[in-house]
Amino acid sequence: MADEKKLVEAITSMDVDFAQWYTDVVKKAELMGYSSVKGCMIFKPAGYAIWENIQKELDRRFKETGVENVYMPMFIPESLLEVEKDHVEGFAPEVAWVTYGGLNPLQERLCVRPTSETLFCDFYKDEIQSYRDLPKVYNQWCSVVRWEKETRPFLRSREFLWQEGHTAHATAEQAEERTQQMLNLYADFCEQVLAIPVIKGRKTDKEKFAGAEATYTIEALMHDGKALQSGTSHNFGDGFAKAFGIQYTDKDNKLKYVHQTSWGMTTRLIGAIIMVHGDDSGLVLPPAIAPTQVDIIPIMQKKAGVLDKAFEVKEALKAAGLRVKVDDSDKNPGWKFSEQEMRGIPVRVEMGPRDIEAGKAIIVRRDTREKTEVAIEDLATEIKAILDRMQVEMLERARAHREAHTNVATNYEEFKEVVATKPGFVKAMWCGDQACEDKIKEDTTATSRCMPFEQEHLSDVCVCCGKPAKKMVYWGKAY
Amino acid sequence: MADEKKLVEAITSMDVDFAQWYTDVVKKAELMGYSSVKGCMIFKPAGYAIWENIQKELDRRFKETGVENVYMPMFIPESLLEVEKDHVEGFAPEVAWVTYGGLNPLQERLCVRPTSETLFCDFYKDEIQSYRDLPKVYNQWCSVVRWEKETRPFLRSREFLWQEGHTAHATAEQAEERTQQMLNLYADFCEQVLAIPVIKGRKTDKEKFAGAEATYTIEALMHDGKALQSGTSHNFGDGFAKAFGIQYTDKDNKLKYVHQTSWGMTTRLIGAIIMVHGDDSGLVLPPAIAPTQVDIIPIMQKKAGVLDKAFEVKEALKAAGLRVKVDDSDKNPGWKFSEQEMRGIPVRVEMGPRDIEAGKAIIVRRDTREKTEVAIEDLATEIKAILDRMQVEMLERARAHREAHTNVATNYEEFKEVVATKPGFVKAMWCGDQACEDKIKEDTTATSRCMPFEQEHLSDVCVCCGKPAKKMVYWGKAY
Ligand SMILES: [Zn+2]
Ligand SMILES: [Zn+2]
Numbered sequence: 001m002a003d004e005k006k007l008v009e010a011i012t013s014m015d016v017d018f019a020q021w022y023t024d025v026v027k028k029a030e031l032m033g034y035s036s037v038k039g040c041m042i043f044k045p046a047g048y049a050i051w052e053n054i055q056k057e058l059d060r061r062f063k064e065t066g067v068e069n070v071y072m073p074m075f076i077p078e079s080l081l082e083v084e085k086d087h088v089e090g091f092a093p094e095v096a097w098v099t100y101g102g103l104n105p106l107q108e109r110l111c112v113r114p115t116s117e118t119l120f121c122d123f124y125k126d127e128i129q130s131y132r133d134l135p136k137v138y139n140q141w142c143s144v145v146r147w148e149k150e151t152r153p154f155l156r157s158r159e160f161l162w163q164e165g166h167t168a169h170a171t172a173e174q175a176e177e178r179t180q181q182m183l184n185l186y187a188d189f190c191e192q193v194l195a196i197p198v199i200k201g202r203k204t205d206k207e208k209f210a211g212a213e214a215t216y217t218i219e220a221l222m223h224d225g226k227a228l229q230s231g232t233s234h235n236f237g238d239g240f241a242k243a244f245g246i247q248y249t250d251k252d253n254k255l256k257y258v259h260q261t262s263w264g265m266t267t268r269l270i271g272a273i274i275m276v277h278g279d280d281s282g283l284v285l286p287p288a289i290a291p292t293q294v295d296i297i298p299i300m301q302k303k304a305g306v307l308d309k310a311f312e313v314k315e316a317l318k319a320a321g322l323r324v325k326v327d328d329s330d331k332n333p334g335w336k337f338s339e340q341e342m343r344g345i346p347v348r349v350e351m352g353p354r355d356i357e358a359g360k361a362i363i364v365r366r367d368t369r370e371k372t373e374v375a376i377e378d379l380a381t382e383i384k385a386i387l388d389r390m391q392v393e394m395l396e397r398a399r400a401h402r403e404a405h406t407n408v409a410t411n412y413e414e415f416k417e418v419v420a421t422k423p424g425f426v427k428a429m430w431c432g433d434q435a436c437e438d439k440i441k442e443d444t445t446a447t448s449r450c451m452p453f454e455q456e457h458l459s460d461v462c463v464c465c466g467k468p469a470k471k472m473v474y475w476g477k478a479y
Numbered sequence: 480m481a482d483e484k485k486l487v488e489a490i491t492s493m494d495v496d497f498a499q500w501y502t503d504v505v506k507k508a509e510l511m512g513y514s515s516v517k518g519c520m521i522f523k524p525a526g527y528a529i530w531e532n533i534q535k536e537l538d539r540r541f542k543e544t545g546v547e548n549v550y551m552p553m554f555i556p557e558s559l560l561e562v563e564k565d566h567v568e569g570f571a572p573e574v575a576w577v578t579y580g581g582l583n584p585l586q587e588r589l590c591v592r593p594t595s596e597t598l599f600c601d602f603y604k605d606e607i608q609s610y611r612d613l614p615k616v617y618n619q620w621c622s623v624v625r626w627e628k629e630t631r632p633f634l635r636s637r638e639f640l641w642q643e644g645h646t647a648h649a650t651a652e653q654a655e656e657r658t659q660q661m662l663n664l665y666a667d668f669c670e671q672v673l674a675i676p677v678i679k680g681r682k683t684d685k686e687k688f689a690g691a692e693a694t695y696t697i698e699a700l701m702h703d704g705k706a707l708q709s710g711t712s713h714n715f716g717d718g719f720a721k722a723f724g725i726q727y728t729d730k731d732n733k734l735k736y737v738h739q740t741s742w743g744m745t746t747r748l749i750g751a752i753i754m755v756h757g758d759d760s761g762l763v764l765p766p767a768i769a770p771t772q773v774d775i776i777p778i779m780q781k782k783a784g785v786l787d788k789a790f791e792v793k794e795a796l797k798a799a800g801l802r803v804k805v806d807d808s809d810k811n812p813g814w815k816f817s818e819q820e821m822r823g824i825p826v827r828v829e830m831g832p833r834d835i836e837a838g839k840a841i842i843v844r845r846d847t848r849e850k851t852e853v854a855i856e857d858l859a860t861e862i863k864a865i866l867d868r869m870q871v872e873m874l875e876r877a878r879a880h881r882e883a884h885t886n887v888a889t890n891y892e893e894f895k896e897v898v899a900t901k902p903g904f905v906k907a908m909w910c911g912d913q914a915c916e917d918k919i920k921e922d923t924t925a926t927s928r929c930m931p932f933e934q935e936h937l938s939d940v941c942v943c944c945g946k947p948a949k950k951m952v953y954w955g956k957a958y
Pocket of ligand 1: 432433465
């Protein structure tokens with residue numbers, strides 16, 4: 001069985017070549033495939049199922065805060081994209097342009113949405129008349145296109161899937177509150193569901209979204225010490241409202257501009273899951289997001305009663321609320337174990353004729369490989385307990401890894417030394433000048449990840465120029 | 480309150496001007512909005528929520544039959560679209576072309592997918608090697624673009640939302656089985672969930688999908704007597720497999736072509752719901768698909784205890800599994816009733832101080848306007864019973880309407896007379912020649928909707944040319 005061997009062949013070790021390890025996992029866990037369209041990827045069932053679970057859980061949390069889903073066109077007329085100056089400058093260089101509809105050239109070029117602020121503004125302009133029409137708290141799930149030169153599965157591709165929330169409020173305070181509320185929602189989701197700890201903070205002006213007054217971000221640290229921006233929430237103030245003329249009549253009968261926000265999370269979260277939790281045997285999925293949580297692998301499945309028992313157990317676990325499958329393929333158990341590990345299924349259950357006779361089964365936990373012998377009637381309870389522990393411990397392990405890979409630098413020599421030799425975040429003070437950010441990027445390739453909400457006073461002066469410091473910043477090389 | 484009046488102003492009566500009635504309902508029930516992009520529409524929350532429920536229910540049914548979801552790129556290189564001859568001829572004239580990526584012209588034009596057969600074929604070509612890799616039963620939820628000249632909310636727009644299933648099988652029998660299975664799934668969904676009865680049948684060669692060997696369809700009849708194709712399922716045989724070279728090694732070690740199917744349903748189903756069930760007060764949503772099933776409208780809500788009780792009832796109904804909201808806006812009850820009717824919420828609960836004191840509330844059913852006085856503690860049980868009855872009776876009413884608007888013609892004079900004077904389906908015999916279909920369309924604007932699986936023998940000869948008849952066909956004017 002030549003086909004099967006390919007999957008179990010060892011993948012590149014993450015310590016040898018992290019980038020190659022990542023590509024190997026993406027491929028062998030069958031998460032995605034390459035398409036004929038350069039820079040665009042195919043989400044295979046195992047990859048898309050993770051996204052479906054992310055969607056389901058995020059969407060539920062959104063709706064609890066009053067979010068309503070809508071769907072806007074995928075095209076933006078060039079003139080509409082150009083209404084807000086900073087925004088068009090940020091996006092125009094990297095959009096795809098539709099110039100023909102059928103056999104006829106279009107009178108005006110349409111870009112395939114790279115993000116939909118302009119469409120929402122155009123819509124809100126007519127939709128919002130009175131304070132009674134506020135707030136608008138809309139979101140859409142869709143794909144967007146950015147004509148990137150270098151692409152990487154899940155992390156950067158010309159088309160990706162995301163959600164984009166766009167809200168309009170009567171006051172600046174309400175807009176700021178929503179911006180922070182969504183950032184907190186994102187952070188909780190990452191930590192509780194994806195078991196990925198994040199730093200919450202604000203982006204510097206250099207790194208903020210094109211057209212935003214303030215961009216807040218959650219930053220996660222990957223296993224290789226590189227940072228990944230995992231979700232952003234933008235407060236636009238009334239900048240877009242003024243550019244688009246989105247005004248409402250307030251209770252005092254005065255015409256006022258609305259205040260807007262937007263916030264988004266994308267399929268790059270799948271990349272984060274891989275790079276935070278994976279190991280040299282493949283993917284490790286947090287139980288809360290795993291499409292399959294339990295893989296029952298029968299041993300000597302041709303012996304009478306083994307498969308029947310496996311499916312009986314499957315039904316019992318399913319009834320207990322677990323996502324479970326039986327691997328009854330004609331591959332041998334060792335191969336099935338490898339496949340379950342590669343796919344990151346949190347728990348496997350091994351059961352052969354002798355186990356069944358003794359009324360027992362073996363549970364193996366994916367992340368620690370801890371083995372437990374359990375009475376078959378206790379399986380559901382025991383597996384649930386293991387999944388709960390695993391979910392918590394994966395977060396703790398990721399947090400410990402991040403702490404171990406977060407360093408402090410108080411002068412520029414030290415800063416350069418740390419960036420060069422210690423993969424991870426560097427905490428250092430900053431004067432607030434973009435010139436220092438530019439110099440740091442030039443000298444080290446590290447960028448400012450965020451000005452964390454939890455500030456620390458590490459020194460009085462900027463790590464780069466020595467002028468008085470204004471903020472403590474997380475720096476790092478980033479995906 | 481000028482804003483509010485607009486909504487309750489009477490809409491055009493459906494008997495006076497059905498097209499205008501439709502547009503009025505779409506607008507006043509706030510299902511969709513027009514965008515700056517000609518021919519593209521905006522799904523507002525009330526419209527998108529219906530689509531979300533359609534998705535949830537269809538997706539659940541798909542997965543029960545083994546369907547796995549994936550996501551393919553939205554772009555198709557021109558050369559890939561051209562691989563299958565019939566297919567490109569059918570779609571090339573109506574696609575949108577991307578010719579620039581960022582600031583640079585593309586070496587090859589990309590079309591925005593009008594449908595994704597070619598992408599799935601290109602993917603399957605590499606993905607399928609052995610009989611062990613079959614069947615592939617993949618589906619995707621996405622938007623597609625067809626550069627239509629005339630557009631109409633939900634029924635025809637340049638971009639619309641849909642699902643497209645694409646499967647590959649080892650044998651012709653398995654492909655045919657899947658094609659029919661999905662058509663039956665669609666029919667059951669329409670009848671059980673949307674309360675829309677459908678005719679199942681096969682399209683003539685003239686009306687079949689570009690590149691298909693056979694197209695099966697479900698056809699529904701709208702209130703105005705026009706037909707709406709509501710879902711299609713195509714058997715491609717091995718035509719695409721031969722064009723794309725999708726082969727597998729079978730158990731007998733021989734290289735064979737796969738057999739493929741595709742099947743889709745779109746947001747035009749929302750148009751069908753409107754046009755089958757709506758009335759002169761607006762939308763009427765089948766309970767199974769209604770985003771909100773119960774609208775609690777407090778009377779004299781400023782009186783102490785009224786709103787508290789309304790929200791208490793809301794929680795009780797929610798706990799009983801109902802989708803419910805309280806309308807506590809500052810509008811008057813009469814206006815709220817009109818709004819609930821316009822939005823098609825299946826049941827409203829009216830409760831004022833005296834009702835509450837007496838421990839009672841009034842239930843009003845949207846479709847029949849039947850009023851029932853019910854003890855508050857019985858509300859959940861009673862409303863569930865009403866919703867169940869309403870779901871069944873809406874289907875029965877729609878079926879009775881279709882039967883009353885289905886006529887038979889056995890000669891051409893009669894056929895023309897029926898099409899001209901009796902809106903609805905016409906059943907008539909056909910010889911199998913496209914010339915007769917063309918003539919009928921030319922003379923009457925009616926088209927062949929399908930050759931129903933349930934054939935009847937109405938006469939021996941074609942209704943058009945008088946030659947021996949091969950099939951009984953449903954004819955009709957269609958959206
Ligand atoms: Zn400085
Ligand atoms: Zn004929």
